Amino acid sequence: MPEPIVFGFPQSTYVRTVRLTCVEKGIPYSLEPLGFSSDRLADLHPFGRIPAFRHGDVSLYETTAICRYIDAAFAGPPLLPPGAGGQARTEQWISVINAYVDPPVIRDIVVERLTRPLQGQPVDEAKCTAAIPRAAHALGVIDTALTGQAFLGGDGVSLADFFLLPIIYYFRQLPEGIEMLPRLPHLEFWYERMRNRPSFAATAPPPPGER
């Protein structure tokens, strides 16, 4: 069986989630850079998003599906906690990150401040400001969840942590994150734990806009 291929550009938070999963699982993989407008992507993902994924004759898209596949198909440390309750709780956090953290933090604030200038477009300050309360509420819920446990899934690292890490990585570089994150101490401690793991450096993205 050939090694898995992750398709997408390394600045994407969801591409980094898949790469973190590969590294933490201890499997070799290759990253094939693909932009949103490539014809190749249209063949791999009918909705034109990244990442896409291939492992032998298994082709997948959507990050939750790809990460679960990697966790289940390869030997290596399990990336979901044991038991129906713990696994469902982890799934809940992944869903919370996708539905309530990613939209205000990435789609509103990070895209405005990091992507728009590269496209020669002005930053929509009103959009950033409007996103702050939603970002604060969602990250506050996560901060509370991290009271008394090291990782989102419990005592051990899990897929949920790999969904959150790439988002916080960008957010802490921006004024809204620099203001908000120090008031979320459990999330801050979690970030320290995460960035000391070898997978953090192994998946560090190049600056936005760099090929």
Added chain:
Amino acid sequence: MPEPIVFGFPQSTYVRTVRLTCVEKGIPYSLEPLGFSSDRLADLHPFGRIPAFRHGDVSLYETTAICRYIDAAFAGPPLLPPGAGGQARTEQWISVINAYVDPPVIRDIVVERLTRPLQGQPVDEAKCTAAIPRAAHALGVIDTALTGQAFLGGDGVSLADFFLLPIIYYFRQLPEGIEMLPRLPHLEFWYERMRNRPSFAATAPPPPGER
């Protein structure tokens, strides 16, 4: 252990997804009707959505997490296919339904045509019209996936089918669905199979707006 409680109103597509999962798993449950503005919901779900769920000391929200819990925690027919590839593919379809089918079909068309009038608001016809190409593309991808297989997860019914069924149920009552769905024959055959299952009648929602 007491029987599980599903919180939310029965007209919600996601509440029906959880109820379909319970019925197909063969477990008794109770439905506790809760509207979006109830104080009780604020305690159960920090983002104020439905459904929420409780089983003994396990409290969960987010439909994907709840359905996976039900499938894993109870005896009864497995509601995910065997094997890492088949499970990931099922997860991919759930993600596709949540990310690309629900927004144009439910949030844009169904909410406009069925919910707005109950709130005394006019239907935003432009919003409905703008949603049609996105709905057609997403349902076309699903129609293609159903070529040569009976259900989204393969030969057997799975959680992915329970995410799609409540959406199609409403869509086929509305002009956009009446126009679009006959051109998607594999999806039509799938719907016939699904609506002949006892879980369909056991979870039939009351008319919108009825308590």
